Amino acid sequence: MKVAFKLGYLGGGYHGFQLQPEVLTVQSVVREALRGLALNDGSFCYAGRTDRGVNALGQVIDFFIDPGKADLAIPRVVNSRLPPDVWAWAWAKVPENFSARHAALWREYRYILPKDGLDLDLMRGAACELLGVHDFRNLSSEKSRPTTRDLMKLEISEKNSSIILDVRADGFLWNMVRKIVTVLEVAGSGERDLDWVRELLDTGINQGVKAAPAEGLILMDVGYQGVEWTCEPYSMRMAQERMSKFWRREMALAEATGVLARAMFV
Structure with a gap:
């Protein structure tokens, strides 16, 4: 059993x-x-x-x-x-x-970070660039496995003085969520523009970003077909x-x- x-x-x-x-x-x-x-x-x-x-x-x-x-x-x-x-x-x-x-059909994470003057519209614009099927090599610490993933969901909301990021994909690479958070934070500060975000998805350009701190990250849920949970x-x-x-x-x-x-x- x-x-x-x-x-x-x-x-x-x-x-x-x-x-x-x-x-x-x-x-x-x-x-x-x-x-x-x-x-x-x-x-x-x-x-x-x-x-x-x-x-x-x-x-x-x-x-x-x-x-x-x-x-x-x-x-x-x-x-x-x-x-x-x-x-x-x-x-x-x-x-x-x-x-x-x-x-597992998908995994979903949440990241919580201080708002600290970040522009949610700029962050949402960057999020739109990341959604869908992409090669996320520049946004991971992966060294050997294939790095193409389907980013199904990247929602940004505000609660009190925090920004909530909800991220779902068919699979995540090592440090992928935390590096996505850094991209959104940099974009939301106005430090970099959408062209920079697009370049990060270009595997012909070898670059990357630091991973955001681990403490703000939560594994929220994992999706399966046909599993009936008893709470x-x-x-x-x-x-x-x-x-x-x-x-x-x-x-x-x-x-x-x-x-x-x-x-x-x-």
């Missing part, structure tokens, strides 16, 4: 998602939770790697279990073995040939309470940092 989970996590306390020797990763704590419940040997497939500092709401994993232990393969039970900054909140029975990675309200409520505590702490830290920064102006 194979099941799939939707995972959320705060990435700040981990060295990325993927298992690495002698450091704490999201995969390592999930592996230990599955082992601790004797659901399997801790092995599972995941939809995508996220770098250190990247957060998630809709990471997907799948794993085999003994049908006799199906009552343990639910979010609230697995969450009892996970740290408070990693949680499962939905599950589904999936076919034995299902792969969280290879069955678990208890796990969602517990996660909300935990996140509220983290949020209040981070808001206090942000305000204190602002006080210190403003005090340096003379």
